[in-house]
Amino acid sequence: MDLILALSKGRIFEDTLPLLEAAGITVTENPETSRKLILPTSDPGIRVLIVRASDVPTYVQHGAADFGVAGKDVLLEHGGEGLYQPVDLHIAKCRMSVAARAGFDYETAVRQGARLRVATKFTSIAREHFAKKGVHVDLIKLYGSMELAPLVGLSDAIVDVVSTGSTLRANNLVEVEEIMDISSRLVVNQAALKMKRARLQPIIEAFERASAAKA
Ligand code: ADP
Ligand code: PRP
Ligand code: MG
Numbered sequence: 420m421d422l423i424l425a426l427s428k429g430r431i432f433e434d435t436l437p438l439l440e441a442a443g444i445t446v447t448e449n450p451e452t453s454r455k456l457i458l459p460t461s462d463p464g465i466r467v468l469i470v471r472a473s474d475v476p477t478y479v480q481h482g483a484a485d486f487g488v489a490g491k492d493v494l495l496e497h498g499g500e501g502l503y504q505p506v507d508l509h510i511a512k513c514r515m516s517v518a519a520r521a522g523f524d525y526e527t528a529v530r531q532g533a534r535l536r537v538a539t540k541f542t543s544i545a546r547e548h549f550a551k552k553g554v555h556v557d558l559i560k561l562y563g564s565m566e567l568a569p570l571v572g573l574s575d576a577i578v579d580v581v582s583t584g585s586t587l588r589a590n591n592l593v594e595v596e597e598i599m600d601i602s603s604r605l606v607v608n609q610a611a612l613k614m615k616r617a618r619l620q621p622i623i624e625a626f627e628r629a630s631a632a633k634a
Contacts, residue, residue, distance in 0.1 A: 420615050422465045422622075425479055425487035427472035431603055434510035435488050442625035464618070476502060476606060485611035486619065491601045492580060496543050503612050506605040506626050509633035513582040515544055517596040520569045525576060525595040529554055538568035539578035548578070548598050566590040 426432045428450045436446060445461040450469045458467040468484050476497035478484040489497075490511055494504065517537075519525045528535060529552070538559040539545045549556045559574055566586055568574040580601060581587060581594055605626055612619060 420464070420618055422486070422615065422618055423468060423484045424465065425468045425470050425475045425484035427475060427488075428469055429472075430511050431472060431488050431490075432469075434603070435508075438508065438510075438626045438629045441629035442622045444622075473497070479606050479608050482608045482610060484608070485615060486605065486607045486622075488603050489606055490580075490603045491599075492541055492544065494604060494606065496541055498543075499606075501609055503607040503609050504604045505607060505623055506630060507634075508603050508605055508626060508630040510630070511601075511603040513580040513601050515541065515578065515598040515601055516581045516594045517548075517576050517578055517598065518566075518569075518581070518587050518592045518594050519576040521591050521593050523569070523575060523595075528575070535576055536574040537576050537578060538565055538574035540565060541578050544598065545578040566592055 426435055432450055439446060444465055446458055446467055447460060448455060448458045450458060456469050458469065460467060468478060470478055472490065473493050473496070475487040475489040476494060476499065479487045480501040488508065492515055517525070534555045534557065536559060537545055537556045538561050540561055540563065542558050542560055545556070545558055559568065561568065565577040565579040568577055569592060570590060578598065584594065587594060605623065607619060
């Protein structure tokens with residue numbers, strides 16, 4: 420029974436390679452140089468699909484991939500239906516934060532009950548965060564370069580992932596509130612877990628052992 424793994428190019432692919440190695444699996448083509456979207460591995464029964472980071476849960480949910488790796492941010496936005504999330508892989512670590520222009524007094528605006536315009540790709544996370552705080556927000560959906568929005572008056576604040584903080588600094592923005600820590604999870608199709616358990620279980624366990632060291 421073949422196994423299909425869904426990964427996104429870039430940091431998730433790079434950080435998953437050592438976990439695959441720990442399970443005895445080597446990806447034999449590089450997605451940065453190959454135009455192929457289905458990559459072979461050293462195991463003829465395992466192939467890797469290269470998809471957009473936010474599409475990983477969709478491929479796994481529908482069983483087009485048996486398993487995948489996705490950020491907690493992406494999983495919260497997707498909703499996680501049909502997905503089993505057995506392992507926090509402790510890779511692609513960052514945090515979800517609110518940021519604003521250096522001159523914007525976020526605390527006072529919140530305290531005074533101002534209505535905030537918030538630009539983000541993460542509308543579910545942002546909606547829930549501000550609802551919990553009782554802050555009224557107008558959410559503006561963007562698909563990237565969120566840091567630009569406050570600079571050109573599109574929004575008062577943004578909700579985005581922050582790691583080193585250098586993107587915020589480079590754009591004269593400051594982190595005004597941390598919402599949650601983010602890392603990537605192994606996600607498994609629930610039906611595949613039952614039907615292909617014998618194939619999947621050793622890989623899940625190898626991922627678990629290899630990622631525990633990074634916790
Ligand atoms: P995208 O093309 O969707 O931006 P990325 O490869 O940049 O895809 O992000 C994949 C996942 O990695 C995100 O869902 C998030 O969990 C995490 N991530 C995003 N940016 C960073 C970062 N700067 N440092 C560490 N992890 C990050
Ligand atoms: C991500 C994110 C932030 C940045 C934060 O962008 O969207 O812009 O990282 O990281 P930092 O705090 O270390 O600067 P990414 O590098 O994924 O580029 P992207 O726009 O292609 O998603
Ligand atoms: Mg990115």
